[in-house]
Amino acid sequence: MFDALRKLFGSEKESSKQIAARRLQLVLVHDRASVSPEIMDKLREEIIGVISKYMDINRENMDISLANGDNDNSVALVANIPVSRMKHGK
Amino acid sequence: MSENKKHAEIVVITSGKGGVGKTTTTANIGVGLAMRDMKVALIDTDTGLRNLDLLLGLENRIMYDLVDVTEGRVPYKKALVPHKKFRNLFLLPTSQVKDKSSVNPDALMKLCDEMRSEFDYILIDCPAGIEQGFQTAIAGADCAIVVTMPEISAVRDADKIIGELGRADKDNIKLIVNRIRPQMVEQGDMLDMKDINDILSITCIGQVPDDEKVVTSTNRGEPVIMTEDSLAGRAYKNIVRRILGEDVEFMDLHKDTFLRRIKRAFGMN
Numbered sequence: 479m480f481d482a483l484r485k486l487f488g489s490e491k492e493s494s495k496q497i498a499a500r501r502l503q504l505v506l507v508h509d510r511a512s513v514s515p516e517i518m519d520k521l522r523e524e525i526i527g528v529i530s531k532y533m534d535i536n537r538e539n540m541d542i543s544l545a546n547g548d549n550d551n552s553v554a555l556v557a558n559i560p561v562s563r564m565k566h567g568k
Numbered sequence: 569m570s571e572n573k574k575h576a577e578i579v580v581i582t583s584g585k586g587g588v589g590k591t592t593t594t595a596n597i598g599v600g601l602a603m604r605d606m607k608v609a610l611i612d613t614d615t616g617l618r619n620l621d622l623l624l625g626l627e628n629r630i631m632y633d634l635v636d637v638t639e640g641r642v643p644y645k646k647a648l649v650p651h652k653k654f655r656n657l658f659l660l661p662t663s664q665v666k667d668k669s670s671v672n673p674d675a676l677m678k679l680c681d682e683m684r685s686e687f688d689y690i691l692i693d694c695p696a697g698i699e700q701g702f703q704t705a706i707a708g709a710d711c712a713i714v715v716t717m718p719e720i721s722a723v724r725d726a727d728k729i730i731g732e733l734g735r736a737d738k739d740n741i742k743l744i745v746n747r748i749r750p751q752m753v754e755q756g757d758m759l760d761m762k763d764i765n766d767i768l769s770i771t772c773i774g775q776v777p778d779d780e781k782v783v784t785s786t787n788r789g790e791p792v793i794m795t796e797d798s799l800a801g802r803a804y805k806n807i808v809r810r811i812l813g814e815d816v817e818f819m820d821l822h823k824d825t826f827l828r829r830i831k832r833a834f835g836m837n
Contacts, residue, residue: 493756498720499763506727506767 507544511553518544529559536560574607576687578680579811580709582733584725586696588717589746592782593804594693595623595791597713600808602657603793606688609648611679612662613705614695615670621661624651625789635663638675644683653794672700673707680708698732706733711740714770717747718759727768743770744807747778750821761818774807776800777821 492500508514522542529535540559547554581594591614598610611634612620621627632647637660644660651657663670676692683690694705706712712733716726726743733741745761752758761775779800785792793804802819809816 495753495756495759495763498759499767502720502723502767505724509724509727510731 503546507546507553511544513544518542525557525559532565533561534563534565536562573685574688576609576680576684576690578684578690578692578708578710579713580692580694580706580711580738581713581715582694582702582705582729583696583715583722584698584729585716585722588715588722589776590696590715591619591623591693592786592791593713593715593744593746593776594620594691596793596801596804597808597811598657598689598691599624599651599654599791600793600804601689601691601811602651602654604808604812605656606812607656607686608689608691609658609660609683609687611660611676611690611692613671613676613692613701615662615701616665617695618662618664620693621649621659622789623786623791624659626651626659626661627789630661633661633663635665635670638671638679644679671704673704676704677708698728702729702732703736706736706738709738711742712738713742713744713773715744715746716764716768718745718749718753718764720759723759723764723767730768730770741770742773743768744774744776745772746776748775748821749778754822773810774803775818775821776803776807 525542526535526537526540536559540557542555542557542559545554545556546552581590581597583590591612594610598608601608610620610624612618613634614620615634618633621630626649629649631649632642634647636642637644637647648658648660651659680690680692692705692709695701714726714729714733716722730741733739743765745764748760749758753760761772765772777799779792779798781795781798782792782800785795785798785801791804792798792801793808795801799821806816806819
């Protein structure tokens with residue numbers, strides 16, 4: 479019954495307004511930082527390169543992206559990199 | 569025309585994207601301020617695409633234009649077109665020539681400084697885009713009003729414009745969200761003022777509903793703020809009051825529909 483109601487009121491799936499807001503947030507972070515996707519890719523590869531020297535990382539589940547910072551209009555580089563194993567010694 | 573020395577606030581009205589209602593907004597705020605006994609000059613800087621005269625119903629009264637003034641052919645007072653109804657409202661029309669660089673930032677700044685002592689408000693209608701015309705329009709402004717509408721491309725362009733204004737050290741920026749369709753907002757299919765405000769994070773001084781009266785009043789050359797019974801007209805009146813420093817609550821654009829009451833009862837609104 480409640481499911482039917484929720485469906486009726488459209489809270490079941492993301493509304494087009496929510497999609498618009500989400501897409502805008504994302505594109506504006508990049509606009510504001512003037513960072514192209516190519517540069518992001520390069521940055522990602524170099525970060526992986528550096529970290530891989532010291533740790534084995536799970537590339538599948540990692541995420542490096544720009545996000546809104548704490549202050550208005552500020553940008554943060556957010557990296558979530560799962561570590562599988564430390565590399566010790568040489 | 570001379571009375572006590574005034575010190576006009578110079579406001580540029582801009583948007584980045586075309587077609588969001590910059591010129592309509594300029595005409596309505598101009599008329600609104602004049603209705604509140606302010607002495608107002610509207611400067612159209614959209615060179616080659618003259619329209620502010622049409623919205624004000626002054627298209628047949630133009631003798632000289634902005635380029636005639638900045639190039640020194642006539643003093644600005646000679647080019648000003650007084651409004652038919654509001655005698656304290658004046659239009660300085662743009663030129664219909666295509667050469668967009670014909671007015672440069674320095675020339676417009678000089679003109680604004682010259683006009684400042686004669687008016688309470690000088691509103692500059694900015695061309696779309698972020699090229700030379702935009703740079704010229706913002707050069708002499710004390711503050712900016714960015715007009716946007718609830719559409720992703722318009723919001724993105726507004727953000728770009730806000731960035732450009734910041735780079736030009738114009739930090740006093742206000743936002744107007746134009747052409748809101750309350751029913752679509754209600755259905756979750758259109759960004760509302762709050763959403764846009766959250767994204768752009770600048771102070772919002774107005775939300776204007778998409779109102780057929782805007783079209784009919786434009787047809788007549790009488791900005792919608794002159795009509796008594798329109799929602800858009802009321803929204804513009806509120807904007808004018810906020811510009812004059814009054815604290816005005818944002819009006820509820822939504823009708824209290826049955827669906828809305830149910831949603832509220834379920835805590836979904």
